[in-house]
Amino acid sequence: YYPYLVPVVILIVGPATWVEKFPEARGTRQSPVDIVTSRASSGGSAPPLVWRYSVNHPRSVVNPGYCWRVDENGYDSELRGGPLGSDVYKLQQWHCHWGSVNGEGSEHTVDGRAFSGELHLVHWNTSKYNSFTEAAGQPDGLAVLGVLLMVGSKHDELDKVVRLLPYIQHKGDKVTFSEPLNPANLLPKRIAYWTYPGSLTTPPCTESVTWILFKEPVQVSAEQVRLNLCYYVNGKNV
Numbered sequence: 001y002y003p004y005l006v007p008v009v010i011l012i013v014g015p016a017t018w019v020e021k022f023p024e025a026r027g028t029r030q031s032p033v034d035i036v037t038s039r040a041s042s043g044g045s046a047p048p049l050v051w052r053y054s055v056n057h058p059r060s061v062v063n064p065g066y067c068w069r070v071d072e073n074g075y076d077s078e079l080r081g082g083p084l085g086s087d088v089y090k091l092q093q094w095h096c097h098w099g100s101v102n103g104e105g106s107e108h109t110v111d112g113r114a115f116s117g118e119l120h121l122v123h124w125n126t127s128k129y130n131s132f133t134e135a136a137g138q139p140d141g142l143a144v145l146g147v148l149l150m151v152g153s154k155h156d157e158l159d160k161v162v163r164l165l166p167y168i169q170h171k172g173d174k175v176t177f178s179e180p181l182n183p184a185n186l187l188p189k190r191i192a193y194w195t196y197p198g199s200l201t202t203p204p205c206t207e208s209v210t211w212i213l214f215k216e217p218v219q220v221s222a223e224q225v226r227l228n229l230c231y232y233v234n235g236k237n238v
């Protein structure tokens with residue numbers, strides 16, 4: 001008999017190899033980062049951060065393969081002030097990051113602590129650029145509101161998306177819903193935040209994101225985390 005040549009396939013995936021395909025990943029303002037709270041300078045006299053979202057318009061939930069994403073389909077919205085100077089940004093999409101093990105799903109950490117998940121509301125600079133794609137390549141092109149998620153009470157607004165996950169179990173699946181939803185209800189009550197110039201946390205890791213990470217975590221139920229996990233660890237085809 002011939003000793004079977006076991007095909008040794010070393011699948012090298014993950015951040016360590018992103019630099020080969022995405023040179024931006026070697027940059028100087030890469031996200032996520034650990035927020036060292038003792039080193040954060042006080043906001044001083046930054047103007048207030050202001051947002052306004054449209055509520056009653058059709059949205060689509062998509063499975064892009066790494067989580068779920070809600071597309072705002074171009075409906076009106078505004079984010080301005082805070083670290084954003086005089087530019088006005090518009091909500092393009094929002095998505096979440098969950099871990100494979102509960103309790104360590106967030107992208108950012110705070111003093112070394114990870115959270116169960118992290119919501120990203122992605123806005124683009126409509127004062128300076130003509131499209132999301134164009135803005136996504138510019139240093140002041142995107143502004144992302146980051147919301148840390150921790151296990152606690154059920155989140156009713158988020159549940160409008162979580163309950164649709166069984167219908168988009170595979171990469172590329174999409175479902176459109178018209179139930180009124182206010183993205184402002186996804187944000188914490190207290191709106192103190194940390195901000196820093198960073199990048200996409202996923203390829204192509206473009207350094208075009210002004211990060212605005214709220215200090216106060218938002219609570220989601222253990223069942224909501226479980227639903228996110230089972231549809232995005234098992235359901236996703238990488």
Ligand SMILES: O[B-]1(O)OCc2ccccc21
Binds near residue numbers: 122142144201202209
């Ligand atoms: O890397 B991210 O998930 O976080 C910020 C962002 C913006 C646009 C697409 C993907 C992302």
Ligand SMILES: [Zn+2]
Binds near residue numbers: 201
């Ligand atoms: Zn993200």
